[in-house]
Amino acid sequence: MAHPDFINENIFGTTHETRVSVYLTCGFVAMAVLLVDFMTPLGVASGVPYVAVVLLSLKSPEKRFTLLVASICTLLVGVGYLGSPPSDIPMYQVFANRSMAILVIWVTAILTLIQRNKVLELHQERLKRIQSIKEVEIREEKLKVLKATMRTEQDITGNFLNNLHCFKFEIETNKTLSPESVKKLDALIQDTSLRIDKLGSMDEVREKRMAGDMMGIDYEHSAKDADTVSRKY
Template sequence: MAHPDFINKNMFGAVNETRVRVYLTCGFIAMIILLIDFATPLGVASGIPYVAVVLLSLKSPEKHFTLLVASICTFLVGVGYLGSPPSDIPMYQVFANRLMVILVIWVTAILTLIQRNKVLELHQERLKRIQSIKEVEIREEKLRVLKATMRTVQDITGNFLNNLYYFKFEIETNKTLSPESVKKLDALIQDTSLRIDKLGSLDEIREKRMAGNRIGIDYEHSAKDADTISRKY
């Protein structure tokens, strides 16, 4: 079984590797978009592809990274304006196109973060439901085992009490027990005690059908398995 520290170290390494890969990919794509923007005349909304960088940033385990990417892309839109070749388009259209790109970037970032939070909340709710279902199943299993154990105890004690009627009848008839009956009574007490000890010393729960089609604990079978293992070793 893997050590918890080793598992946590591997998980941290995987998360860190994902973070670095997303950082490098976002930076590489953003640079390509900026170079394309430099080669495109003013007035063309060539900064729209920055939306893809914002969407890609969602793969990062850090929620605030998306906001950082949106801010950097906004800055690059301004850099692209300064480095793009001039055109015959009026400047108000150029500014309008740049503002539209910035608006799209931030609307995309905000909406995707809202969606991400909703997905996270749904995931947390799902985990809670699964945990609740598991707890219910565990309680039901414990109750089922408890009932089977109590039926088994009732079967053992019931068998003991039924045999006592024989000795009661002998005492009422003869006013005493014969030496042979005393030995039988001792054997009955020891056998009943042994059965209860076996039931209380189980390492594994196995069920069996008892009288009346009831479910009980197969303490004899488990005890035989334990004896077989002890003889082997």
């Protein structure tokens, strides 16, 4: 089983690598869009491709990074305006195109963040539902094992009490137990005690079908497995 510290280091390393990869990708795409904007005459909505940078930023686990990217892209839209070659298009159209690009950038950022939050909420609910199902299954399995253990315990003690009736009948008839019966009683007590010890010292629970089509614990089989393992070592 992996050590918790080792798992945490792997998770941290993977998250760090993801962040660096997203940062580099967003930076590269943003610079590419800015260069295209510098080569495109004013009036063309060259700032709209920055939406791709905003969408790429969603791969980062940090929500603030998307807002930061949207802010930087907004700034780059203004930088692109200053560095783009002039054109014959009226300035109001140029400002309208740039404003439209900024609006698209922020609408995309806000809507994607809202959708991201909803997806995270659904994921958390799904995890809680799975956890609840697992807890129910564990409780049902524990109850099943408990019932099987109680049935096995009842079977062991029931056999013991049934055999005691024979000794009771002998005592009532002869007012005492013969030496042979005493030996049988001692053997019965030892056997019952041994069975209870086996039932209580199992390392693995295996079920078996008992009388009355009920499920019990196969403590004899588990005891044999334990003896086999102990002999190997």
